[in-house]
Amino acid sequence: MRIAIYSNLGEASNIVATSLKKKIEASKALKIDGLNPEIVISVGGDGTLLSAFHHYQDISGKIRLVGIHTGHLGFYTDWRDYEVSELVESLEHDNGQSVTYPLLDIKVNYAGGGPADIGLALNESTLKQINGSMVADVYIKNQLFESFRGDGLCVSTPSGSTAYNKSVGGAIINPSLNAIQVSEISSINNRVFRTLGSPLIIAPDEWVKIIPKNNNRTVLTCDHQVISTATIASVEYRISQRRIAFAQYRHTQFWRRVSNSFIGEVNLDD
Known part of the structure; x- marks a missing residue:
């Protein structure tokens, strides 16, 4: 499967993008392809994912996006910066699953x-x-x-x-x-x-x-x-x-995403 990595210029994002690239290059099932990807992985936050979407807008109907966030939780980013290995494993077992917006x-x-x-x-x-x-x-x-x-x-x-x-x-x-x-x-x-x-x-x-x-x-x-x-x-x-399609290896339920972002964790014991 062909993978493109789209990262912002932040130090944390560059570290994650470099690690991700090495793991993809080491995989027999995956390869880096920034020109004709099937999956576009955004590394950063929601702003980075928006930029990735517009960068690949002309072929948006042929790709699925995945977001890794390297800062605060975003609405379009399901993976954390320390979960690169788990993401690569999910990519290797991809069966085309997606959710569209x-x-x-x-x-x-x-x-x-x-x-x-x-x-x-x-x-x-x-x-x-x-x-x-x-x-x-x-x-x-x-x-x-x-x-x-x-x-x-x-x-x-x-x-x-x-x-x-x-x-x-x-x-x-x-x-x-x-x-x-x-x-x-x-x-x-x-x-x-x-x-x-x-x-x-x-x-x-x-x-x-x-x-x-x-x-x-x-x-x-x-x-x-x-x-x-x-x-x-x-x-x-x-x-x-x-x-727009997102690869649904795991996808946080929308209202949980809203609650986590604007309200925070709810402690039922309080």
Whole structure:
């Protein structure tokens, strides 16, 4: 089986990546292949795994990802830095097992015409104002839903609902649900301007279209990376037909992962 190792530049991650590479090279069943891998192993944290996903985005339908975390527990990383030998053994006994999560399609239309840009997000995309308030019309399935005024809007996947989306008051969605979420970023609500003020859960057969009204100062991001500062006519979001796959040698149950990360270990004796 062909394996790619994608590591961040931290000292701890480099030590783990080096050890992992040596063990894979010593295995008769595995080989290192960074160009055409079947498995991509991310060494670092969730940010490193996001970078690995985008690095291999063009062949994302042909690979499965595995995450080793070398710091704090992440939502996409199931293995610890001291479990390299156990992971290699699991790779040697791989039978194709996997779990898949939804992805977000992003279609950007620019002012002045020209071809639309198509992007793909694992966590979320945001549309924000560089300075001042963003004013935008929000459409759901081609029907005007509201006119928004505030700092911006965040559109997230279920697995990304625990990231930036949560920090702006969005709900946490189990990734087994095929949906996207729209959350407001510091909306303005008074007698003049009024929005729903609650996160929206969008069904698989629906889509969201955002049309900025003061679009010469908006910034579009994808998984926290700025992908456009050009003048945007509209951004359309929907659930992608593509999904991300993780090799499920062991996979922490989602709500346990949420509890461990935000609440901590629960002591029933207290």
